[in-house]
Amino acid sequence: MNLYEEKDSALIPDFSVLASDGNARVGEFRMPRHSLQTPTFMPVGTRGSVRTITSQDLEEIGADIILGNTYHLMLRPGEALIEEFGGIHGFANWPRLVLTDSGGYQVFSLEPYVDDDGVEFKSTYDGSMHRLTPEKAVEIQISLGSDIQMVLDVCPPIPAENGVVEMAVERTHQWAKRGRDHFLKIRDSGHSDKAQFGIVQGGLNSDLRRVSAEQIVEVGFDGYAIGGLSVGETRQEMIEPMNISVEGLPVDRPRYFMGLGDPAGLVEAIASGVDMFDCVWPTRLARHGTALTMEGRVNLGAARYARSDDPIDPQFLLSPTSKWSRGYIRHLLSVGEPVAGRLLTLHNLAWTFDFIRRARESIQMGEFASFRKQTLQIWG
């Protein structure tokens, strides 16, 4: 069953649903700089680099879009310097898409001072004080050259008391209005190729999720993110608030689940109708010696792989690392050779891209239910 959606020409990206299977869908996502198909996975390039690999590596393994962290980049090297280099694209020599978060998520983990106007926090680099407001977050992300920027929101921890979550939803709503207004003014003055996504909050509370989605959609963004989940709750706890958030979002705009990247989580979110994902999970596992394979996680540091002549994943022959053996990589890990992290990062990202490609294929073939079941059997 295919659904062809009408696109809203005022919004960016040019997005249309090409195929769907249940709520899961394959989308065409077009921006002036680059186009891609959704679902899509965005590797995290926290400080202007995906750890251990280059932008050229990312192109070669088929990344379409990477995520940059506004919090880190505004502090080091600073958005003004990155702007001089032509934004993250020019700085990191990355020709495809860049999405940046607003900085809010990292700032809120630092127990900052928050008021209605914005948030004040201490730099983890040098202790200096900094301030983010919805307007400032827009401007910094314009300087960073982000193709897609995120509005500043308030992300409460899980668990949190209802009052705290309610307050976060309310402030997220007020900041969404200010951030969107400011963004649209700037977009009209020479940044017509940029997009801004809103963020739904509400913790694990279904009513607050519903309210937040309604408020954010009412403000109106180019795309919509589900924030404040995948922050420590179980997958089971995550599913209902995710589904309720997605139900509140327009079918014709891209939906982005922030901070999700494990196969079981991805397949559940895709089943719910989510299109975009980012997470440090595959790359962090890689740097700790763990590979993603068709049979699940494999800890290549284990002695039992010392004599293995198999590639990292014998069932994923398109891995850019398939010519090196598990035994060789186990050796590199055991003697602390830094290139082990690089090889596993390349593998885990290529594997995740392939996983997402297989998800798209299963949706297009009307076989997503079986893909989901198989995935949960191994990763659930």
Add this chain to the structure above:
Amino acid sequence: MNLYEEKDSALIPDFSVLASDGNARVGEFRMPRHSLQTPTFMPVGTRGSVRTITSQDLEEIGADIILGNTYHLMLRPGEALIEEFGGIHGFANWPRLVLTDSGGYQVFSLEPYVDDDGVEFKSTYDGSMHRLTPEKAVEIQISLGSDIQMVLDVCPPIPAENGVVEMAVERTHQWAKRGRDHFLKIRDSGHSDKAQFGIVQGGLNSDLRRVSAEQIVEVGFDGYAIGGLSVGETRQEMIEPMNISVEGLPVDRPRYFMGLGDPAGLVEAIASGVDMFDCVWPTRLARHGTALTMEGRVNLGAARYARSDDPIDPQFLLSPTSKWSRGYIRHLLSVGEPVAGRLLTLHNLAWTFDFIRRARESIQMGEFASFRKQTLQIWG
């Protein structure tokens, strides 16, 4: 002026001098697995990997031959395991040439117990005791699959008393005879594609250098190395013992200066008639943020490069890293992104290969004297 030397068909590699300029020479170095032109530089892959890069990277930047450290590989993961994978070539997936040292140099830095038979030492990995003899060093390097193996020698420190150096020269001679005998027996039984090089010792003492060269040449090897230099002495102190060592070596066999890799040292050794080099210097500098450029060393961690849009070396546009700016790399260094080490390693090795290529070209054009002068002006 070109000198065409007769090759000794019993020896490996098939080596001929294609061109010379003074004592400096360009050679053709043919082995069954791979051929190359000398002078050549060998990156050091201590533990079966050149730190931060892969064997595929090495092929792409044009490495012809890499060096492996027997000491490290015999301890981790052990030569028997590497042999199961088809030697270093199969283990690291490296199709071109491998030269291994004998382990002696590293062992002697551990203050081992030495007698006429061999040397006993404690593993730096787990404290276990191990023994190397001239025969054992041959066998381990056969297991490692080395195309070119080095005979076990005694490398005294600089400075050292004459008695110590004399003893080292004598033992080096005795071990050379035993090592060569053992190697030739093994070569005759199915390893006809392997080469073994002898090593000249003698510290800074010209008489001992002369004696050692004569003794080692009398034993007769496939090629000859100058050992025991570039271990802390000044370049000026190094030159005479190097020249005397080289003078004692046959003109028709390759000559290898162990542990030399800076441009000034390279150009002096090439002037003396040396053909092969290895050193951790370019790759170690890279991991500490220093780039090799046509204008000398550049510490890219310095704040003055923060806004530089130039590539690492604006005069070396063939660098595999030329699309990234000094400013970006400075940022990566300042926030500790590991990919900075990778980019600088790729650059410094490619730069060194290009330097050596320019040296060959200047010899072929009869312009080596001017190349040497220019090099010493910048790097001397």
